[in-house]
Amino acid sequence: MSTIYLIRHCETTGQAPEAPLTPRGEEQAQRLCTQLFDLPIPHLISSPYRRALDSIQPLATALKLPVAQEEDLKERRLSAVPLDDWQDHLRRTFIDPDYTCPGGESSRIATKRITRVVEEALQQHDGSILVTHGNLLSLYLHSIDPTFGFEESLQLKNPDIFKVTRIQQQTIVEHLEAF
Template sequence: MSTIYLIRHCETTGQSPEAPLTPRGEEQAQRLYTQLFELPITHLISSPYRRALDSIQPLATALKLPVAQEDDLKERRLSAVPLDDWQDHLRRTFIDPDYTCPGGESSRIATKRITRVVEKAL
């Protein structure tokens, strides 16, 4: 039986794909490495976003494992246009998994996308 650990990125400076970790986020990445180092981890898969890669890199270095980048692990796009009331829309996506903002992705579609990555990893 395989075990998969799903980890969200550590604290970051922003939402841009290239946003780096904050100093606190860098400390969190070190703690993550410390907590997971002794586990029998054989594969690492990450979103290509910098914050995700920077979060897992200390562990990857310690385990001497490459990090496979998977586009389907990118964060869900809420909307293609700025929304003043984005938190209300985000909340609605958790209530209604099929709700989609203009140019965005529903929770159901994002879940299917991420599930495919997990199934492939297994």
Template sequence: MGEKERKMNKNKTMYLIRHCEATGQNEDAELTINGRKQAVKLADFLEEKNIQYILSSTYLRAYKSIQPLAERLQLPIHKDERLIERKLSDKNLDEWLLLLEKSFTNLDIVYEGGESSRQAMERGVTVIKECMYRKETTFAIVTHGNLLSLIWKYFDQTVCFKEWRELSNPDVLQVHFNQEKITVNRIWRNNM
């Protein structure tokens, strides 16, 4: 076992969180009134999970979704650009939903001005892998629906477009790493 492997703590729990309801898709889109209420419910739900480190997309709606929890736990929110939403294209695409669906089966499709599912997945998973080397054992990581589903797909290849469509705002996946295996459970589904 090399030095790098010895430094990696393999017993970790990560709560991957999709942001609460927002007013739009822009980087600076605020949470709706309902989204602000959801952020408080999200804090209620996560408060007893022993979260020690919080990471968030730089987008305002992600940051604001986790802010009530961070304030309760008196933890800083570490912003990371790698957690921003996947950019399907820089064009307005009428058939964007169909194109998104195709990108779940062909991870290497790139639409004009966008990034492939594989590229987005790799940048999101890099954040997860870096957490494996931190001393903390429990993390809250706030991102966006498409990127969240692609990170989920990395750990469970059966995840597809259907799982993305079923995600709610907010949503929470619990990813648990131990020495033998990785388990992923969607734990928010029945909370609302």
């Protein structure tokens, strides 16, 4: 049996890769540290986006662990151009995994990215924490449980925690309450 924890980052000031956490998000990161501190955590892996790194840094400091940055945990790019009806496009990507907006990344490609990281973590670092973003996390959850779709993705919180357990070839996902 192998277990990892997937975390959606804390509240942020924006969507740009360099966007910091809000003051509330900084408090959430401290509370996340307190909640996760007693888990047997050997490895921390994060999206390179600042909001993800800042979300896990208090725990990294408390545990005296480095945070490995993983490019494949960065947020999925829906489109290279602003879309007024972006939620309609996002909904469509849950139905058609190959649908791509101009300059965007399909759900299939984004799901492959996060799945690779999760699989490696499950094999190499039992108990690891991976910090990522809402849409990418939703796509991964959808790949395991097709009933987790667009509407469920809208219910994710900042932060949010999922425990992923692999028992032989079966993957079990539990939604944990943050604080």
